[in-house]
Amino acid sequence: MDAIDWESMWAPYDDETYQYVLAQVGADDVVVDIGAGDLRLARQLAQMVRRVYAVERNCDLVQRVLPLLEPYPNLVVINVDALVWQLPDDLTLAVLLMRHCTRDHFATYVKRLKQAGCRRLVTNARWKMGVEVIDLGHNRRYDPDRAGWYACHCGAIGFTAPEFASITAHSVNDIVDVVLCPDCILQAGIDYGEYRPCVA
Numbered sequence: 212m213d214a215i216d217w218e219s220m221w222a223p224y225d226d227e228t229y230q231y232v233l234a235q236v237g238a239d240d241v242v243v244d245i246g247a248g249d250l251r252l253a254r255q256l257a258q259m260v261r262r263v264y265a266v267e268r269n270c271d272l273v274q275r276v277l278p279l280l281e282p283y284p285n286l287v288v289i290n291v292d293a294l295v296w297q298l299p300d301d302l303t304l305a306v307l308l309m310r311h312c313t314r315d316h317f318a319t320y321v322k323r324l325k326q327a328g329c330r331r332l333v334t335n336a337r338w339k340m341g342v343e344v345i346d347l348g349h350n351r352r353y354d355p356d357r358a359g360w361y362a363c364h365c366g367a368i369g370f371t372a373p374e375f376a377s378i379t380a381h382s383v384n385d386i387v388d389v390v391l392c393p394d395c396i397l398q399a400g401i402d403y404g405e406y407r408p409c410v411a
């Protein structure tokens with residue numbers, strides 16, 4: 212099986228994961244659930260928010276759950292590839308529970324969500340075993356002089372240790388979310404010597 216086969220596999224997550232997601236939403240939210248599976252989370256979300264777009268490309272899965280949807284008039288189910296679907300412009304929150312999401316696809320989702328004006332993403336795609344809320348609205352860059360973990364909007368995660376002496380208990384626990392990381396710098400062909408963590 213390759214990465215894309217894994218990404219296409221449906222499996223539900225544990226209740227703790229769903230409770231974490233549900234704790235992030237408010238009554239006015241408009242949510243897109245990307246790779247919504249059998250809609251078990253989307254149905255719970257629909258009871259708590261203004262509208263849910265549940266996007267799932269597995270046709271059999273969607274067909275099976277359609278009869279369960281009558282009590283959820285604010286749940287819109289879209290049977291399509293989420294990587295190419297035109298996102299609506301009223302989104303306030305996105306959910307991407309897809310542990311096997313590839314880095315490329317993660318970066319594509321983030322780019323498209325930003326373009327659609329969505330500013331929050333709840334996902335397990337970057338850390339795989341952990342769920343997090345990502346602020347899609349900031350412009351923070353990677354700082355090579357800071358000791359500690361970073362996680363980038365391209366999907367990369369990493370730990371920087373300029374000097375071992377600079378690693379503290381705080382730097383081991385603290386994660387900084389960035390929009391440009393060493394992988395991005397390499398890919399963009401930016402000369403590392405010329406790189407500055409702050410945008411002037």
Ligand SMILES: C[S@@+](CC[C@H](N)C(=O)[O-])C[C@H]1O[C@@H](n2cnc3c(N)ncnc32)[C@H](O)[C@@H]1O
Pocket residue numbers: 218219220221222223224245246247248249250251252266267268269272291292293294307308309310
């Ligand atoms: C691990 S399951 C998680 C299902 C659901 N989010 C949950 O927590 O119960 C991942 C789901 O994402 C769907 N998926 C993967 N890539 C997709 C894409 N590009 N567009 C739509 N659905 C996708 C798969 O078909 C699968 O049902």
